[in-house]
Amino acid sequence: MTRYTASAAAALAVLFAVVPGRALAHVRYVTPGDGGERAVELLAAVVADPLALALLLGGGAGAVVTGAGWLRFRPFRLDLAVLRQTLRSYDDLLPWLARLAIGLPMVGAGFTGYLFSPAATADFLGVPGALVRLFGIGVGFLLVFGFATRLTAAVGLLGYLVGLALSPALLLAFEFVPGLLAILLLGGGRPSADHVFSRLSAVGGTVYQRIDPVRETLAPVGERLADRDELVPVIVRVGLGFSFVYLGVVQKLLMPGQALSVVAKYNLTEVVPVSPELWVVGAALTEAALGIALALGLFTRAGCGVAILMFTTTLFGLPDDPVMAHVSLFGLVSMLVITGGGAYSVDRWLAERFDDDTDVQQREDEPAPTAD
Structure with a gap:
């Protein structure tokens, strides 16, 4: 019963x-x-x-x-445990998934002419439409291809904060904040342009290794961020949680x-x-x-x-x-x-x-x- x-x-x-x-x-x-x-x-x-x-x-x-x-009866206990372990084995795909999740809608927003949220158009924000389009398309494509991924994510996060200062309507798209923060921690992963160039830079004797101007400067920063990648699920679920509560209570x-x-x-x-x-x-x-x-x-x-x-x-x-x-x-x-x-x-x-x-x-x- x-x-x-x-x-x-x-x-x-x-x-x-x-x-x-x-x-x-x-x-x-x-x-x-x-x-x-x-x-x-x-x-x-x-x-x-x-x-x-x-x-x-x-x-x-x-x-x-x-x-x-x-919690009392815990049916399918072993089945769910196997499922959890199997899903966690896909964690190498997280950077690619995060880049697509944030990069694709930013490209779409850029071509459509709004900043992150359809509620934040260029006219509504009071900024030139060309600037909004270039920002969305540029940041979005760089994230999709995984080129200068962490730097691009930082630029995207800065753009969101500036847009939020111009219009609180951007809270409707707050999920971009945890998404961009997750990319900052995860980096480009693979497949990505960053992974390709890192391989070229790591092998001595390549032309790119000799002319790479940023590897020694930015690599330590990326390594320090990557050391905190265990915070990715925390950031994503808390950010999504805030977004849901905002949509439910405020909106x-x-x-x-x-x-x-x-x-x-x-x-x-x-x-x-x-x-x-x-x-x-x-x-x-x-x-x-x-x-x-x-x-x-x-x-x-x-x-x-x-x-x-x-x-x-x-x-x-x-x-x-x-x-x-x-x-x-x-x-x-x-x-x-x-x-x-x-x-x-x-x-x-x-x-x-x-x-x-x-x-x-x-x-x-x-x-x-x-x-x-």
Whole structure:
């Protein structure tokens, strides 16, 4: 009975997580202005509806029961331990994945004429459009090809901070901050132009080795940054967590007008027949809860799976939402699928407590069964 209840609660929680969550994520991209509704009015409408309260409380309780039940019974323990070890074996692909996750949307932003976020166009920022385009295209292409990767990431991060000073709207694309910081630590990796040139520079007698002007100067800096690459999953999950909480709390609960406009524009109440106010509050609480879980490193890979499902739902559910605006999110979440919660995470503490990886090692050391 306990397992059945946990499964039913999980289904309800997934319904409220997947359907409304990212369908309202970047609402400024697809709706103009603010409808003028206030957070107090939004919450009052939900509190006054017994069905809405029951669904919200049931979804929250279902998520808690599901998590507690998982920790209590821990099904598929060995299978998941093998899966975690296999995913961690792909960590050599992290620099390439991070570069594509940040470089490709920056190229797209440059060609389209906005800075990181579709909400931050050149006119909105009050800067020349050519400058915005050259910045996005230049930084993006250098990151994709992995040329002067760490220096390029630093320039990209500086550009984001300058843009944020001009317009707080860039907080809608805060995921670029952890992405660029991760690239600073990881470097270009392989395949990348930096890897090719490093090989040329490392072999004595090559023409490039004799004319390379920066190897001796910058190599020690890169090595010191690479020594802290264990912080990459921490930076990515905390940055993504902040982004989710900001989108849920600030953009929806505190400024509900635009989110309600999305519900009306796409007739989302026909998809799930609940009130528009419940749609917005459910989406806000889902994103905030997911963001907190990611920041804490709690069920990190499971949370990433929910996030990927939410992103995919958005791409099909909101045809006006720019596809390039989600590439960075897809890429950074995929990085966490590989790394897991990493250091300073609840997941790490749970893994050490239950010794899951030790179980896998013991099974690997056992002789393979033979046929009689």
